[in-house]
Amino acid sequence: MSNTYQIYLISDSTGETLDRVFLAIKAQFKNIEYDVKSYFFTRTENQVLKIMEEAKEKNNSIILYTIVDTSLAKFLANKGDEKKIPCFSVLGNLIMNFSKLLNQKASHVPSGQHALNEEYYERIEAIQFTMAHDDGNLVEDISKADLILLGVSRTSKTPTSIYLANRGFKTLNIPLVNDKSIPEELKKNPKLACVVGLTTEPERLVDIRKNRMNTLKGTENTNYTNIKKIEKEISEAKKTFNKYKWPTIDVTRKSVEETAASIIKIHEIYKNNDR
Numbered sequence: 001m002s003n004t005y006q007i008y009l010i011s012d013s014t015g016e017t018l019d020r021v022f023l024a025i026k027a028q029f030k031n032i033e034y035d036v037k038s039y040f041f042t043r044t045e046n047q048v049l050k051i052m053e054e055a056k057e058k059n060n061s062i063i064l065y066t067i068v069d070t071s072l073a074k075f076l077a078n079k080g081d082e083k084k085i086p087c088f089s090v091l092g093n094l095i096m097n098f099s100k101l102l103n104q105k106a107s108h109v110p111s112g113q114h115a116l117n118e119e120y121y122e123r124i125e126a127i128q129f130t131m132a133h134d135d136g137n138l139v140e141d142i143s144k145a146d147l148i149l150l151g152v153s154r155t156s157k158t159p160t161s162i163y164l165a166n167r168g169f170k171t172l173n174i175p176l177v178n179d180k181s182i183p184e185e186l187k188k189n190p191k192l193a194c195v196v197g198l199t200t201e202p203e204r205l206v207d208i209r210k211n212r213m214n215t216l217k218g219t220e221n222t223n224y225t226n227i228k229k230i231e232k233e234i235s236e237a238k239k240t241f242n243k244y245k246w247p248t249i250d251v252t253r254k255s256v257e258e259t260a261a262s263i264i265k266i267h268e269i270y271k272n273n274d275r
Contacts, residue, residue, distance in 0.1 A: 005034040006058040010051060010065040010076070015040040017066050021090050043069070048076050056083045063087040068095065068106070123168045130165035133172040134158055139183045142193060145172040147267060148186070150241070151198030152176050152233045153224070154208045156251050156259060160198070163260045169267070176237050182244075190244040194270040196263050197241035197248040202231045204252050 009018040015038055026032060039051055055061040063085055067073040073092055080087030095106050126146075132138060133145065135158065142148065146169040149157045157173035164171045174181060176197075186192055200208075209225045223229050241248045247266050251259050 003033060004060065005032065006055065006061045007034050007036045008051060008055050008061060008063045009036060009038045010042050010048070010063060010067070011038075011040050012043050012067045012069060012072070013040065015066075018064055018090060022064060042067070043072065045072065045075055048072065048079065052076075052079045052083055052085070055085050061085050064090055066090045067092075119168070123166065126168050126170045127162075127165040129170040130161050130172070133170075134161065136174045136181070139172070139174060140185075142172060142183055142186055145170050145193050147171045147263060148193050148195045149173040149198055149263075150176045150182070150195060150237075150246070152205075152230075152237050154205060154212060155198040155200050156256060157198060159256045160251075160259050160263070163256050164263060167260065167264065169264070176240065178236065179240060182240070187244070190246065191274075194267045195244070195246045196266055197237065197246050198251050198259070199234055199237055199241075199248055200250060201252045202227055202234055205230050205234070 007022065009015060009022060011018050018038075022036070026034070037054075039047070042048060042051070051063075055063060063076075063080060065073070065076060065087065066089070067076060068091065073089060077087055077089070099106050129141075129144070133141060147161075147164060149161055149171060150173070151157050153175055157175070161171040161173045174183075176182075179187075186195070206225055206227050209230075213221065213225065238248065249259055249262050254262075
């Protein structure tokens with residue numbers, strides 16, 4: 001019998017929540033072989049039945065689902081019991097418990113978190129702002145940013161900025177070559193905005209930059225990938241961060257999500273101190 005698990009992710013919306021939950025689950029188990037099949041916008045019993053029939057034909061099937069329609073969720077759970085397929089509701093019990101605590105009924109409307117409300121449009125505005133202010137562009141808008149990321153080349157400034165934008169933060173990132181890279185307005189008033197410096201270990205940066213050069217398939221820039229030059233770059237960047245008393249994050253062993261979480265915490269402290 002195959003030891004590969006067949007993971008079925010069933011959602012009545014975009015499946016974003018399920019993707020993140022499964023990502024967190026699988027990270028806890030090092031030795032697991034699996035195939036994932038995702039079924040989004042599942043909102044009828046016929047759709048559920050077709051997925052169940054397929055899952056029944058496979059070995060080691062497991063179903064994770066987020067369905068807010070209580071009758072459809074119950075239907076799926078019952079069919080899972082009938083076919084002896086493990087089914088786990090990601091949101092069901094949580095919504096029910098919150099309903100009791102808040103003493104109000106849940107709406108049970110699929111895609112409720114994707115409503116086109118003010119928060120949604122603010123997030124879109126943050127994404128547009130961040131894309132327009134990537135890699136040192138339009139630094140004159142510095143006072144309009146929620147966050148400013150500084151760092152030498154290839155310290156994950158852009159991907160981190162985009163992730164933060166999706167969380168609703170207008171983020172401006174600036175490549176740090178030397179002290180002249182920093183806008184005069186910010187040097188005169190270092191607390192004008194929430195600034196975070198990103199740094200990394202030189203050896204790791206050498207590998208990242210070499211991979212970047214290989215991807216571009218161009219002539220290698222020896223200064224760009226030279227360990228001594230990189231050590232100096234990072235050392236000077238750290239001195240700059242210390243000079244202006246900007247908090248620093250070492251991204252060497254951090255994912256973009258972990259780096260962003262640390263930045264958001266720094267932003268909270270900055271906002272509280274600004275009051």
